[in-house]
Amino acid sequence: MNFQLTEEHQLIRAGVREFCGKFVDPVANEIDQEPRFPSEIVKKLAEQDWLGIPYPAQYGGAGSDYLSYIIVVEELSRSCATTGFTLECHTSLASYPIFKFGTEEQKQKYLVPLCKGDMLGAFALTEAGAGTDAGAATTVAVLDDGEWALNGSKIFISNAPVAGMTIVFAMTDKTKGTKGLSAFIVPAGSPGLKIGRHLNKMGIRGSLTAEVLLQDCRIPKDSLLGQEGQGFRIAMMTLDGGRIGIAAQAVGIAQAALDESIRYAKERVQFGKPIASLQAIQWMIADMATEVEASRFLTYHAAWCCDQDLSYSKEAAMAKLFASETASRQTNRAIQIHGGIGYIKEQKVERLYRDAKITEIYEGTSEVMRMLIAGSLLR
Ligand SMILES: Cc1cc2nc3c(=O)[nH]c(=O)nc-3n(C[C@H](O)[C@H](O)[C@H](O)COP(=O)(O)OP(=O)(O)OC[C@H]3O[C@@H](n4cnc5c(N)ncnc54)[C@H](O)[C@@H]3O)c2cc1C
Known part of the structure; x- marks a missing residue:
C-alpha cells in the first residue's frame, strides 16, 4: 500500500495551484459577491485540457485517471467552490453518462465538444x-x-x-x-x-x-x-461518480478553511501574543487538520476504486458524507478562530462557510448517503 501521490499527481496539484494563484484567487470574492459566472476561467480550464480529464483522448479528453480529475476539483474548490463545482457538474454529471451509455455517434457529437470545452454540459x-x-x-x-x-x-x-x-x-x-x-x-x-x-x-x-x-x-x-x-440506472451510476467529485469539492473547501485559520491564528495578537499560542485555538486547528486529512483519504480511496474498476458506490457515499460534513464543521470552526472579522463579508472564511453547506445536499443528501451505506452493509 502506498499513500503517496505519484509524481504525475503531485505535478497536477502543483499546476492547478499555480493556475489558481494566477487566475482564480484574484477574482474568487468578486465571483461570489456580484455574483457572476466565471466564463473567463472556464475558457482557461479548457485551454489547460481540464474539461475532460478522465475521458480518452479519442473523445477529446486528457486520458488521465479519475484521481487526477479529483485533485483538480479539490484544488479549484480550495480557491473558488463555484469554479470547482462548475467543472464537476460538467465532467461528472453531463459528460459521464454520454461516455458510459452514449452511442459512438452521440460521443462524437457531444462528448468530444464537452471534453474540448467547446460546450458546457x-x-x-x-x-x-x-x-x-x-x-x-x-x-x-x-x-x-x-x-x-x-x-x-x-x-x-x-x-x-x-x-x-x-x-x-x-x-x-x-x-x-x-x-x-x-x-x-x-x-x-x-x-x-x-x-x-x-x-x-x-x-x-x-x-x-x-x-x-x-x-x-x-x-x-x-x-x-x-x-x-x-x-434511473443512468442517473444513479452518474451520481455515484459525481459524489466523489462533490467529496473533492468539500475537501478543497475544508482545506481552505484550515489554511485561512492557520494564517490568521499566527497573525492575530491578543493578550500580547498570537492566538496560535492558545491551546483552545491549537486544539481546533488539530481537529480541523485531522478531519480534512481523513476526508481526503476517503475521497482518494473512492477515486482509486473507480480507477481500479472496483465497485465504488459505498466508498463514494462514505467520502461525500464525511467530507461534506467535515467541510461544514471546519468552515464553522474557521469563523470561530477569526472571531468577529470572520463574520464579515469579503473574508474568505465567510464565503467558505456558505459554500460548504451545499455539499451536504446536492448529488444526494447526507441522509441518502447514510441510507446507501447502511443498505450496502445490511443487504
Ligand atoms: C445549488 C444546487 C444545485 C443543484 N444542481 C442540480 C443539478 O445540476 N441537477 C439536478 O438534477 N439537481 C440539482 N440539484 C438538486 C439536488 O440534487 C436536490 O436538491 C437534492 O437531491 C435534494 O432534493 P430536494 O431538494 O428535493 O430535497 P428533498 O428530497 O425534499 O429532501 C428534504 C429532506 O428530506 C430528507 N429525505 C428525503 N427523502 C428521505 C428518505 N427517504 N430518507 C431520509 N431522509 C429523506 C432529505 O435528506 C432532506 O433532508 C441542485 C440543488 C441545489 C440546491
Missing part, C-alpha cells in the same frame, strides 16, 4: 416534486411523428443557462415507476426548451442554477441516451 434530474425521490418525476417524453416530445419542468439545474446540451430525465412509461424513466440528450436551442427562473443562492453564488422548462420540446429520435427505461 448540464444534468437535469430534479423536479419540484421529485428530489430525493427521483422516481416521482412527472416530466414525460413521448414519441410523436418520429421525434421525442418532452413536457415538464426541472428545478435547481446547474450550468443550465450556459449549457450547450443537457441530459434530461423524463418518464417514457409512468406505470413502471423508476423503470419508466429514460435519459435524453437535449441540445441548447431545441424548440420548446426554455430556461426559467435563476435561483439566488446562499453559496457557490457564481454557479448558475436555474429551472429548465420543457414545453412540447422537440428532439430527434436518436436523442435517447441508453435504452428506454434505463434512465
Whole structure:
C-alpha cells in the first residue's frame, strides 16, 4: 500500500495551484459577491485540457485517471467552490453518462465538444416534486411523428443557462415507476426548451442554477441516451461518480478553511501574543487538520476504486458524507478562530462557510448517503 501521490499527481496539484494563484484567487470574492459566472476561467480550464480529464483522448479528453480529475476539483474548490463545482457538474454529471451509455455517434457529437470545452454540459434530474425521490418525476417524453416530445419542468439545474446540451430525465412509461424513466440528450436551442427562473443562492453564488422548462420540446429520435427505461440506472451510476467529485469539492473547501485559520491564528495578537499560542485555538486547528486529512483519504480511496474498476458506490457515499460534513464543521470552526472579522463579508472564511453547506445536499443528501451505506452493509 502506498499513500503517496505519484509524481504525475503531485505535478497536477502543483499546476492547478499555480493556475489558481494566477487566475482564480484574484477574482474568487468578486465571483461570489456580484455574483457572476466565471466564463473567463472556464475558457482557461479548457485551454489547460481540464474539461475532460478522465475521458480518452479519442473523445477529446486528457486520458488521465479519475484521481487526477479529483485533485483538480479539490484544488479549484480550495480557491473558488463555484469554479470547482462548475467543472464537476460538467465532467461528472453531463459528460459521464454520454461516455458510459452514449452511442459512438452521440460521443462524437457531444462528448468530444464537452471534453474540448467547446460546450458546457448540464444534468437535469430534479423536479419540484421529485428530489430525493427521483422516481416521482412527472416530466414525460413521448414519441410523436418520429421525434421525442418532452413536457415538464426541472428545478435547481446547474450550468443550465450556459449549457450547450443537457441530459434530461423524463418518464417514457409512468406505470413502471423508476423503470419508466429514460435519459435524453437535449441540445441548447431545441424548440420548446426554455430556461426559467435563476435561483439566488446562499453559496457557490457564481454557479448558475436555474429551472429548465420543457414545453412540447422537440428532439430527434436518436436523442435517447441508453435504452428506454434505463434512465434511473443512468442517473444513479452518474451520481455515484459525481459524489466523489462533490467529496473533492468539500475537501478543497475544508482545506481552505484550515489554511485561512492557520494564517490568521499566527497573525492575530491578543493578550500580547498570537492566538496560535492558545491551546483552545491549537486544539481546533488539530481537529480541523485531522478531519480534512481523513476526508481526503476517503475521497482518494473512492477515486482509486473507480480507477481500479472496483465497485465504488459505498466508498463514494462514505467520502461525500464525511467530507461534506467535515467541510461544514471546519468552515464553522474557521469563523470561530477569526472571531468577529470572520463574520464579515469579503473574508474568505465567510464565503467558505456558505459554500460548504451545499455539499451536504446536492448529488444526494447526507441522509441518502447514510441510507446507501447502511443498505450496502445490511443487504
Ligand atoms: C445549488 C444546487 C444545485 C443543484 N444542481 C442540480 C443539478 O445540476 N441537477 C439536478 O438534477 N439537481 C440539482 N440539484 C438538486 C439536488 O440534487 C436536490 O436538491 C437534492 O437531491 C435534494 O432534493 P430536494 O431538494 O428535493 O430535497 P428533498 O428530497 O425534499 O429532501 C428534504 C429532506 O428530506 C430528507 N429525505 C428525503 N427523502 C428521505 C428518505 N427517504 N430518507 C431520509 N431522509 C429523506 C432529505 O435528506 C432532506 O433532508 C441542485 C440543488 C441545489 C440546491
